[in-house]
Amino acid sequence: MDVLQHDLFYWQLVNHLVTQRGYRVIEMNPNLNEIWLEEEVPQSPKILRVVRKDVNWSNRLKEDMNNTLVKFNGLRRQLSFRKVTAENIYVSTYSPVDSWEHLINDPLTIAQDKTVMNTYLIEADDENKARELERLKIDLHTSQDKVMSNDFYALEEMEGRIKTLRNEVLQKAEERLQAEQAIFKFGKPFFTYLLLISVAVMFVLLELNGGSMRILTLVEYGAKYNPLIEAGEYWRLFTAMFLHIGFLHFFMNSLALFYLGSAVERIFGSWRFLFIYIIAGLSGSIASFAFNDQVAAGASGAIFGCFGALLHFGINHRKLFFRTMGMSVIVILIINLSLGFLVPMIDNGAHIGGLVGGFLASFVVQLPKRRFKIKQLLFFVLVAALGYGLFLFGMINDQKSGAPIVHLQLSQELLEENEYEKAYSLLLTVKERQLDIAELYFLLGYTEVHLNKYEEAEKNFKRTVEMRPEFHEAHYNLALIYVHFEQEDKALQAVQQALVYSPTEEHYVQLREKLER
Structure with missing residues (x-):
C-alpha cells in the first residue's frame, strides 16, 4: 500500500509541475517512472528530473547522481543556457539503508559551475515530503488534490487517480508538442518550389545561349552590371536573383534554397516568405551594386535573407529555435560569412545585404498571428530608406572592388x-x-x-x-x-x-x- 501511495504522490508531483506550473516535458522513459522537465523562464532557467525509484544503497545513489549531473550539463548546452540550476528529485519509498544525507547536503557542479544540481530524496513519510517540498518551493496544497496525504484513498481509487494524473500529463505534453509543431507547419513551400523551377529554367536558358560562365550572356539575360544599372536598367537588381554563374553555383544555391526557403515558408507562410525573399534579394543586389563592380548573379542574397528570417524567428521563439535548428543555422551562417571574407571571388556584400534585408523584412511582415501595424509600417519605411540610401551611395562610389x-x-x-x-x-x-x-x-x-x-x-x-x-x-x-x-x-x-x-x-x-x- 505504501508503494502505491508513493506512486500516486509521484504523479501528483509531476502533474502539478506540468499542468499548473507550466513545466515543459523534455523526455520521458518508456516506463514513465523518470521524467525530465524544463521551466521556461528566460531569466532563471531550470531543469528538473523527477524519478520514481527506490534507492537502497548510498553508493548507487551517488553513481546515479553523477550520471545525472553529466546529462543535466548536456541538456544545458543543448538548450543553449549559459548557466542553469538543475533539480534532481528522487521519489523513493524508503531512504538508503546506509549513510546518505551527506550526498544531498551540498549541490554538485560541473563545467566551471555552469551547471548546478541540487538533489532531493522524498520518502513516503509525510514529514519528509513536507520538508523536501519546502526545499523545492513546491506547494502541493494548492494543487487539485488539496492535500499531500493519500491515506484516505482506497486501492482502486488510487489506481484510478494515478491513471487520471498520468493521462493529464501525457495529454499536456502532447498538446504542447503539437502546438510547437504547428509553428513549423503554418505554410506549404509553394513559392520555394516555384522559385527553384524558375532558377533551373534560367540556368538551362543561359547554357543554351552561350553558357552561364560567359559574361556577355549573363549581361544579356539580366545579370547585375553596374554601368547598365547606372544608365537606368534598374530591373537588373531583380533579374540577377534568377541567374547563376556555372553549375556549382546553381546547384549549391538551389540546395540552400530548397532547405532554407522551405523552412522559412513553412514558418512564415507563402506570401510573407515571398516578400522576405524579394526584399532580401533586392537588398543583396543593391549592396553588390554599391560595393562591387563585378558582374554578379545568383540567389545568394535572397538565401541569406532566409537566414535573417530564421534569426527573427529565433528572437521570438528563442527556446524553440535553439532546441530545433538554432545552433545549426548560426554555425552555417558564420561559416558562409567567413568564407566570404576569405575568398575574394565571393560577393560578401550581397550576402550581408541579403542577410540584413531579410532580417528587417521579417519585422515588416511579422510571424503569423502577430500584428504590430505601427511597428510594421516603421520597419517598412526603414527598409525602403536603407535600400534607397545604399543605392544612392552605389551611384557615387567610384572605389568599388573588382573595377575595371x-x-x-x-x-x-x-x-x-x-x-x-x-x-x-x-x-x-x-x-x-x-x-x-x-x-x-x-x-x-x-x-x-x-x-x-x-x-x-x-x-x-x-x-x-x-x-x-x-x-x-x-x-x-x-x-x-x-x-x-x-x-x-x-x-x-x-x-x-x-x-x-x-x-x-x-x-x-x-x-x-x-x-x-
Whole structure:
C-alpha cells in the first residue's frame, strides 16, 4: 500500500509541475517512472528530473547522481543556457539503508559551475515530503488534490487517480508538442518550389545561349552590371536573383534554397516568405551594386535573407529555435560569412545585404498571428530608406572592388563576337578613369585596328609594351601596323622583339621570314 501511495504522490508531483506550473516535458522513459522537465523562464532557467525509484544503497545513489549531473550539463548546452540550476528529485519509498544525507547536503557542479544540481530524496513519510517540498518551493496544497496525504484513498481509487494524473500529463505534453509543431507547419513551400523551377529554367536558358560562365550572356539575360544599372536598367537588381554563374553555383544555391526557403515558408507562410525573399534579394543586389563592380548573379542574397528570417524567428521563439535548428543555422551562417571574407571571388556584400534585408523584412511582415501595424509600417519605411540610401551611395562610389577588370573581360567577349563598336565604347569608358592597365591599351589597339583607326592603335600598342615589355602579342600587332604603314624596318624590329618573348610562335616566325625576304 505504501508503494502505491508513493506512486500516486509521484504523479501528483509531476502533474502539478506540468499542468499548473507550466513545466515543459523534455523526455520521458518508456516506463514513465523518470521524467525530465524544463521551466521556461528566460531569466532563471531550470531543469528538473523527477524519478520514481527506490534507492537502497548510498553508493548507487551517488553513481546515479553523477550520471545525472553529466546529462543535466548536456541538456544545458543543448538548450543553449549559459548557466542553469538543475533539480534532481528522487521519489523513493524508503531512504538508503546506509549513510546518505551527506550526498544531498551540498549541490554538485560541473563545467566551471555552469551547471548546478541540487538533489532531493522524498520518502513516503509525510514529514519528509513536507520538508523536501519546502526545499523545492513546491506547494502541493494548492494543487487539485488539496492535500499531500493519500491515506484516505482506497486501492482502486488510487489506481484510478494515478491513471487520471498520468493521462493529464501525457495529454499536456502532447498538446504542447503539437502546438510547437504547428509553428513549423503554418505554410506549404509553394513559392520555394516555384522559385527553384524558375532558377533551373534560367540556368538551362543561359547554357543554351552561350553558357552561364560567359559574361556577355549573363549581361544579356539580366545579370547585375553596374554601368547598365547606372544608365537606368534598374530591373537588373531583380533579374540577377534568377541567374547563376556555372553549375556549382546553381546547384549549391538551389540546395540552400530548397532547405532554407522551405523552412522559412513553412514558418512564415507563402506570401510573407515571398516578400522576405524579394526584399532580401533586392537588398543583396543593391549592396553588390554599391560595393562591387563585378558582374554578379545568383540567389545568394535572397538565401541569406532566409537566414535573417530564421534569426527573427529565433528572437521570438528563442527556446524553440535553439532546441530545433538554432545552433545549426548560426554555425552555417558564420561559416558562409567567413568564407566570404576569405575568398575574394565571393560577393560578401550581397550576402550581408541579403542577410540584413531579410532580417528587417521579417519585422515588416511579422510571424503569423502577430500584428504590430505601427511597428510594421516603421520597419517598412526603414527598409525602403536603407535600400534607397545604399543605392544612392552605389551611384557615387567610384572605389568599388573588382573595377575595371570586369569591363575588360566583357570587352574581350564582345570582340570575340565581332562587336567592335560596343567593345570600343566600353573600353573608352574604362580609359576615362585614367587607369594604367596594359590589357586596356592592348584591347583598345586591337579594336582600333578592326575599326581602321591605325594611328590610334599604334599609340596604344606602344603604350602597352612600355608598360609591359614582355607583352609579345602587342609587339606582334605593332609589327602588323607597321606593315600596313609600309614601314618594314620597324615591322621587322617589332616582330623580332615579339620572338624574344615567344620564340616558337609560328605566326611571328612567318612574319619575320616574310619581312626578311
